[in-house]
Amino acid sequence: MNAVKQVFGTDFRQFTMVFALVALLLGFHLASGGKMLTPGNMQNLIAGNAYVLILAIGMVMVIVIGHIDLSVGSVAGFVGMCVALSARDLHFPWWAALLAGLVIGALIGCWHGFWLAKIGIPGFITTLAGMMLFRGGVIWISGSVSVPVPPELNVLGAGYLPEWGPAWTYLNNSTLLLGILAIALYAWSQISTYRRRVADGESGLNFTAVIIRVVLVGAVLAYVTFLFGSGRPGTSFPVPGLILVALVIIYHVITQRTTFGRHIYAVGGNKQAAALSGVSVNRVYFLVMMNMSFLAALAGILFVARATSAGPSDGNMWELDAIAAVFIGGAAVSGGIGTVTATMIGGLVMATLNSGLFLMGVGQDKTQVIKGLVLLAAVAFDVYNKQQGRPSISGRLFGDRTKSESTTEPVQIAPTTPGATGQ
Amino acid sequence: MKTTKTVTSMTTVKRRTFALGGVAAASSLLLAACGGGRTAEDTGGGDSGAGGGFDADATVGVSLPWLGTQNWAEAQDLFTAQLKEAGFTALVQAADNKVPQQQQQIEAMVQQGAKAIVVGPIDGTQLGSALKAAKDAGVRIIGYDRLIENTDAVDAVVQFGSIRTGELQGQSLLDGLAERKGEGPYNIELFGGGPADPNAPNFFTGAMSVLQPKIDDGTVVVVSGQVDFQQAATQDWDNGKAQSRMDSILAANYSDKQIDGVLSPNDGIARAIITSCTAAGQDVPVVDGLDAETESITSIWKGDQYSTVHKPTKDLVAKTIEIISAYQKGEEPPAADETENNGTIDVPIYALDPVVVTKENAKEVFADDPDRLALLDG
Numbered sequence: 001m002n003a004v005k006q007v008f009g010t011d012f013r014q015f016t017m018v019f020a021l022v023a024l025l026l027g028f029h030l031a032s033g034g035k036m037l038t039p040g041n042m043q044n045l046i047a048g049n050a051y052v053l054i055l056a057i058g059m060v061m062v063i064v065i066g067h068i069d070l071s072v073g074s075v076a077g078f079v080g081m082c083v084a085l086s087a088r089d090l091h092f093p094w095w096a097a098l099l100a101g102l103v104i105g106a107l108i109g110c111w112h113g114f115w116l117a118k119i120g121i122p123g124f125i126t127t128l129a130g131m132m133l134f135r136g137g138v139i140w141i142s143g144s145v146s147v148p149v150p151p152e153l154n155v156l157g158a159g160y161l162p163e164w165g166p167a168w169t170y171l172n173n174s175t176l177l178l179g180i181l182a183i184a185l186y187a188w189s190q191i192s193t194y195r196r197r198v199a200d201g202e203s204g205l206n207f208t209a210v211i212i213r214v215v216l217v218g219a220v221l222a223y224v225t226f227l228f229g230s231g232r233p234g235t236s237f238p239v240p241g242l243i244l245v246a247l248v249i250i251y252h253v254i255t256q257r258t259t260f261g262r263h264i265y266a267v268g269g270n271k272q273a274a275a276l277s278g279v280s281v282n283r284v285y286f287l288v289m290m291n292m293s294f295l296a297a298l299a300g301i302l303f304v305a306r307a308t309s310a311g312p313s314d315g316n317m318w319e320l321d322a323i324a325a326v327f328i329g330g331a332a333v334s335g336g337i338g339t340v341t342a343t344m345i346g347g348l349v350m351a352t353l354n355s356g357l358f359l360m361g362v363g364q365d366k367t368q369v370i371k372g373l374v375l376l377a378a379v380a381f382d383v384y385n386k387q388q389g390r391p392s393i394s395g396r397l398f399g400d401r402t403k404s405e406s407t408t409e410p411v412q413i414a415p416t417t418p419g420a421t422g423q
Numbered sequence: 424m425k426t427t428k429t430v431t432s433m434t435t436v437k438r439r440t441f442a443l444g445g446v447a448a449a450s451s452l453l454l455a456a457c458g459g460g461r462t463a464e465d466t467g468g469g470d471s472g473a474g475g476g477f478d479a480d481a482t483v484g485v486s487l488p489w490l491g492t493q494n495w496a497e498a499q500d501l502f503t504a505q506l507k508e509a510g511f512t513a514l515v516q517a518a519d520n521k522v523p524q525q526q527q528q529i530e531a532m533v534q535q536g537a538k539a540i541v542v543g544p545i546d547g548t549q550l551g552s553a554l555k556a557a558k559d560a561g562v563r564i565i566g567y568d569r570l571i572e573n574t575d576a577v578d579a580v581v582q583f584g585s586i587r588t589g590e591l592q593g594q595s596l597l598d599g600l601a602e603r604k605g606e607g608p609y610n611i612e613l614f615g616g617g618p619a620d621p622n623a624p625n626f627f628t629g630a631m632s633v634l635q636p637k638i639d640d641g642t643v644v645v646v647s648g649q650v651d652f653q654q655a656a657t658q659d660w661d662n663g664k665a666q667s668r669m670d671s672i673l674a675a676n677y678s679d680k681q682i683d684g685v686l687s688p689n690d691g692i693a694r695a696i697i698t699s700c701t702a703a704g705q706d707v708p709v710v711d712g713l714d715a716e717t718e719s720i721t722s723i724w725k726g727d728q729y730s731t732v733h734k735p736t737k738d739l740v741a742k743t744i745e746i747i748s749a750y751q752k753g754e755e756p757p758a759a760d761e762t763e764n765n766g767t768i769d770v771p772i773y774a775l776d777p778v779v780v781t782k783e784n785a786k787e788v789f790a791d792d793p794d795r796l797a798l799l800d801g
Contacts, residue, residue: 035534044530044556048523143653144618146548148573148766158552163460173460232559233461307522308551308573311619313659316521354524358531364489364519 017329017345017378021352028356035359039231043238046228047158047306049351050240051076051299053344055322056329057251058295060343061288063326064255064268066335067123069292070319071112071130076300077315078134079105083301084147084310094150098301105297108134109290117286126289131319139312146311149304157306159239171229172236179225183218190214240302247295251340264288269336324371325350328378349374475561476753477538482512483747484532484540485567489520492660492691493716494736498543498567501740509744511751520659522546526553539563539747546619548572548766563750565743570621570772572765579756580763581743583734584774585622589629591732592686592711595779596630597637599709599729600684607642609683611708612672614696615652616688617660626688626713627652634686643684646676657688662695669699677705684709690719693728715780720789720798723782730781733788738775746773 029036055072062069083101086092092100108130115126161174169176194210228237255261266274267284275281299318304310329346331338353374357367485502487495499515506513514532518525522545530553532540540562544550547566551574554564558576566580600609613634616623631650637643638650649655649672657665665687673682682700685708687693693712700708712719712731722728749756759771780788789795 038534040560041531041534044527044534048527048530051523139658144656144658146546146619148548154552158555163462165459167459167461170461234559303523306552307526307546307549309546309548311522311546311549313546313619314522354527355531358516358528359535361514361516361535364517364524368519 016381017342017349021345021349024349024352024356028352028359032356032359036356037227039227039229039235041355041359042227043160043231043235043241045351045355046241046244047238049347049354050157050238050244051303051306052318052321052325052351053244053347054247054295054299054302055318056325056343056347057247057340058292059319059322060326060329060331060338060340061251061255061264062123062292063323063331063333064264064335064338065284065288066268066271067116067285067289068323069112069123069127069289069296071108071127071134072292072296072299072322073315073318074131074134074138075105075108075293075296075315076303076318077310077313078108078138078141078300079297080149080300080304080310080314081138081142081147081312083153084149084304085141087150088147094152097150098153098156101301102294102297105294105300106290108297109293110286112293113286113289116289117282123285123289135315138314142310142312144312146309148309151308153301153305154308155239155305156243157240157302157304160234161236161239161242163234163236171226172231172233173229175225175229175236178237178242179221179229182225183221186217186221187214240306243298243302248340248344255340260284260287265336321350322347324375328375330378330382346378349378477751479510479751480512481538481751482514482532482536484529484535484537485513485515485543486525486528486532486540487515487517487543487567488525488545490517491520492689492714494714494734495543497736498740501736502541502743505740505744506747509748511747518545520545522549526550529553529557533557533560533562537562539565539750541565541567541743541747542571543567544569544571547621550574551576563747565746566770567743568622568739570763570765570770572621573767574765575768577765577768577770578750579746579759579771579773581739581746581773582622582775583739583777585625586629586632587774588622588713588732588734588777589626589631590633591629591777591779592626592688592713593630593633595711595730595732595781596684596686596709597633597643599711599781600643603709603729604683609643610646610677610680611643611684611686612647612669612682613645613650613655613686614657614665614668614688614692615655616657616692618653618656618658620660623656623660623688624652627655630686646680646682647672657692660689660691662691665692666695666699669696670703673699673703673705677703681705682708687712689713690716690728690731693731694718694722697722697727715795717795717798720780720785720795723780723785724799726782730779732777733780734775734777735792737792742773742775 025036035041055076059069059072079101082104083097086100087094087097112126112130115121116123161172163172163174165173190210190213194205194207197205255264263274263279263284266277266279267281271281300315303314307314325347326338326343327333327346328349329338329343331343350371353371354367357370483506485506487499490496490499495517499517503513503515514535514537516528518528525545526549529540529542529550533556540557542550542554542564544566547570550571554571554574554576557564564571564577566577566582568582570580570582571577596611600607615627618624634643638645657668669685682705685696687696687710690712693710696710697707707727709729712728713734715731715733719728719731723731746756760774761772762769763772778788785799786796789799
């Protein structure tokens, strides 16, 4: 019963964070005199925060298994520097440097996984050591001097999709095609799920609700397509954003739809019970830690690709940005709860705050204060929701509508549908 | 608890995987397809190149690295006031010494329609993409106080000659030793600035060009033997790190020796060094500095810190605004003093000359600077 409640809580929370995100975007758009929801700004927002969001994908999995990874910033900085140095000093071509970086990331992950899973040192300690180790490492190998990265890599961190086809669309046609594909895939998956359920003889399904949901989500996707596609010619949905979306889809599927994903939640929810049910806890620990450092490597590479050079202080404090995104996204400190999509929403809330406050010309001092309060408020809201013996806010606001919605609706990639399902 | 919904969703796995494959295939096609599509003429994006000029009340962005030292805080105030005075809309921000924040800040300034952006970079090599986006939008970019490297998206750099600054620091240290410590040989130690700041190695190089001959002929002795910039560097210009390094050098090398002088790259580090020496029971050594910070001027007046190199922020800001005004009118900017290769292009450099301040000439140097002059009473 408690677990079921928690699922409702998380789901409801995910929607409230989506509302919060939309409210922030609109609020800043109005307050800044229409500068927030512009193609250029949104492209910057995605491209400039892709590295944090990628870190957060790995971090939510680490936090779900009940650990934390403090080393991700140092690992990202270390790998970025390795890529830059291997290209400059060892004359690797850009693709070999890139591959070498990813391999080094995975190896570092094995190192962390080894200490956590085989020796049994808590992740906090293992990665605290890793944080110092690799921060020292990056300063050591770089001699404290910034090193330029191969210019070919720039496209990964700051590139755009090509312009092609007819000019009368007034949009970047690559973005347009992706948008159309996304809408079509969403509509197709919704309708085929509905058909299958009907075929399975499930009762109480409402086809109108499905259609309304498809139309609403389709409209949002169409707007997003327009927003990213209508920028200055030569710009589109940014390449780092595309990498991010691909990763989100892959990791959403891994965590929500595979045996391994269920093992992650099982281990995080109750380690002993999971072990007794035949889940190899150590294997899960090892793979999740390895994956985290691999993603940190990718984030570090995207960052140096965008910055055009790798610096000795790259990655400083990134772990905290990633951790904040995860908790704003509703993950539980005790483990077992948290999803990739909700974490992305949490990360985007932080990114939007950053971007909006920049646009308003608010100083760094006040920005930090505001971000701190938002983190606290988001988690406090979560804790309040879950306190026992008290009707939750979600229960009060949505009554049994939340219940019917959550039972019929698996977690959505674009969870903008409570209005539709409430029909 | 996640298992409750897997019954219905397991069948979607294959479909999703299939869909993923479709997306991947489509996007690879996309990347292969080139040519056609929109061109820059379609919407007229990216107006004005060189020589275009812009509105007299246009927005001018100033992105500073942080406000943690007095010279940057002063720059913030001066830019805000003087840009306003010159008729521009000022947008002055600081980035808390974090590179990603500075990148986003510059991009936000472009979004806010800035026509010129002044950048005091945290790391002069790491702003490539942000500055390119600014340049593509027709924004003029001026590096402030530090060289911007590795990009062609920079129109000019205004700074104090950094090698020259180092020479002045080294010379001042030697003068101070002769004045306060009598005959040599002198025991000294060397400190450098933050290695990510392109000025820091230049300061050190300049200072060493003066000190090296004296080290070679034995007039001064670097007792710890740490004479490379990498050994002497202070990560992030962090005073605390400099103090720890001084503590350990004193503990390891000066138990039976007197330290006579220390080369310091700036005032904060100079004060950290003096604190460390005093705590270790040493006499106050001869220490130079940089930036003429309030506390250091007080210290010089008291006779602790020997000297500081004053880089009048006022002059630097005034020069920067002079150049922006020329851009605004569409005129040629004043002739640059020199050019320096930044790894991609030769950047015009406007180099101002700094001033050494000691107790003797302090009143003279700060004659028209009431705030600092007030420190010299009593």
